[in-house]
Amino acid sequence: MRRDIFQALADPTRRAIILLLAVQSMTPNTIAEEFHISRQAVSKHIKVMSECELLSQEQKGREIYYHLQTDKMKEIEKWLEQFKELIATRFEQLDQVLFQLKQKKK
Amino acid sequence: MRRDIFQALADPTRRAIILLLAVQSMTPNTIAEEFHISRQAVSKHIKVMSECELLSQEQKGREIYYHLQTDKMKEIEKWLEQFKELIATRFEQLDQVLFQLKQKKK
DNA sequence: AAAACTTGCAACCAATCGGTTTCATTTATA
DNA sequence: TATAAATGAAACCGATTGGTTGCAAGTTTT
Numbered sequence: 358m359r360r361d362i363f364q365a366l367a368d369p370t371r372r373a374i375i376l377l378l379a380v381q382s383m384t385p386n387t388i389a390e391e392f393h394i395s396r397q398a399v400s401k402h403i404k405v406m407s408e409c410e411l412l413s414q415e416q417k418g419r420e421i422y423y424h425l426q427t428d429k430m431k432e433i434e435k436w437l438e439q440f441k442e443l444i445a446t447r448f449e450q451l452d453q454v455l456f457q458l459k460q461k462k463k
Numbered sequence: 464m465r466r467d468i469f470q471a472l473a474d475p476t477r478r479a480i481i482l483l484l485a486v487q488s489m490t491p492n493t494i495a496e497e498f499h500i501s502r503q504a505v506s507k508h509i510k511v512m513s514e515c516e517l518l519s520q521e522q523k524g525r526e527i528y529y530h531l532q533t534d535k536m537k538e539i540e541k542w543l544e545q546f547k548e549l550i551a552t553r554f555e556q557l558d559q560v561l562f563q564l565k566q567k568k569k
Numbered sequence: 570a571a572a573a574c575t576t577g578c579a580a581c582c583a584a585t586c587g588g589t590t591t592c593a594t595t596t597a598t599a
Numbered sequence: 600t601a602t603a604a605a606t607g608a609a610a611c612c613g614a615t616t617g618g619t620t621g622c623a624a625g626t627t628t629t
Binding site for chain 1: 473540546
């Protein structure tokens with residue numbers, strides 16, 4: 358079961374959990390209170406995010422605090438950068454084409 | 464069937480198609496040549512991306528050229544910005560806490 | 570020691586996903 | 600005009616998803 362941060366972001370509930378944990382590390386119970394789904398459903402979302410190393414856990418007595426691994430989000434940014442670079446080169450190519458057309462005119 | 468650009472990005476094949484189309488608009492057939500899946504499978508990926516308005520089509524005879532709507536990608540960036548802002552405020556809060564601790568010491 | 574709390578895991582379920590094969594339609598070409 | 604090409608849509612399939620309920624295990628609290 359290959360996990361991927363893009364998959365982690367695909368679900369709206371998980372995105373909301375990420376934003377929650379971006380502000381403050383929390384336990385599954387307190388996270389679940391924010392949504393209208395069961396504690397176990399939240400637990401499954403946490404599992405998905407843990408599997409792609411987006412979350413780390415810290416046991417404190419019988420509670421577990423989940424921390425967001427903010428660095429992992431850079432993978433998204435990295436992909437977006439790659440994308441933007443391609444767009445940029447596309448425009449460079451277009452510029453080149455337009456320049457050549459201009460030359461021909463002369 | 465609510466579509467979402469985050470869903471569009473969730474599949475690795477679709478991400479590859481996006482990068483392809485970022486360079487150059489293409490027809491389903493030419494896209495399919497790049498992958499080891501059927502043309503129809505590519506067609507389904509295109510459908511998903513069209514449904515969230517990430518692609519637009521341009522009919523040219525019996526061919527259809529698919530164009531990437533690059534603006535749509537900004538929704539991802541927008542969400543990422545929101546995320547980064549929360550992280551920033553978290554550090555501000557941390558700074559505040561550290562400052563208060565320092566004051567107490569005095 | 571017993572009861573309560575916090576959690577993860579397994580079993581189950583309907584819906585969706587990513588792929589296939591088959592077919593119908595439209596457009597270009599022989 | 601018959602044939603070939605390009606595409607989308609539908610039916611089907613096994614795997615995965617996002618949810619549920621029930622349960623077991625560890626930790627506090629009484």
